[in-house]
Amino acid sequence: MRKLWALLAAALAAVVLSGCGYNTLQQQDEQIKSAWSEVLNQYQRRSDLVPNLVNTVKGYAAQEERVLTEVTNARASVGSIKATPELVNDPEAFAKFTAAQAQLTQSLSRLLLVAENYPQLKSDQNFRDLQSQLEGTENRIAVARNRYIKSVQEYNVTVRSFPTNLTAMLFKMDVKPNFSVENEKAISAPPTVDFSKPAPPPAPAPAPATNK
DSSP states (O other), X not given: OHHHHHHHHHHHHHHHHHHTTHHHHHHHXXXXXXXXXXXXXXXXXXXXXXXXXXXXXXXXXXXXXXXHHHHHHHXXXXXXXXXXXXXXXXXXXXXXXXXHHHHHHHXXXXXXXXXXXXXXXHHOHHHHHHHHHHHHHHHHHHHHHHHHHHHHHHHHHHHHSTTHHHHHHHTTOOOOOOOOHXXXXXXXXXOOOOOOSOXXXXXXXXXXXXXX
16 A cells, blocks of 8 residues: 555656656756757867967967967966856856857957968968868857757746746756857957058078089
């Protein structure tokens, strides 16, 4: 008899939890984790491209030290933040992470614009391959971010809606941070680069030796 009552209680609990949105919250939370994991994967893919890109540009435009340093520092700033799945539950840490990624995006945009001043660099096959990989990665980042944004929006609506908001409060499931409008504007804003300083001319070839 006790086993029967236990089974009935479990079945009743399952019905209650399902009816109050508990299962929906769990499913949406898992979708967010999956979407966030893909965002991190694509950000890491981009970060891995930076050293080779910087070294390639440096080979042709070492004098662009400021832009090269900006990119290197921005990558270091991104790497200093521990990007864990729990980051999506900490609005302050999430904001710092997204701000660091936005700074890296802007720095890379400036670096690519500076490259326009160096025809030899633009024609370098390694640079062209890296640029193509970077562009593809940026597209994948945009897709991953959009998936994450939609997942969080659905989850947050569920958390705020009645009666699932009562379940969310009971199990301490709060709204999650999302990419802000200001962050999106910062990423999409075109970078400003000073082209007033022309690229230096190539060094003159050494004079041929003469026999006296």
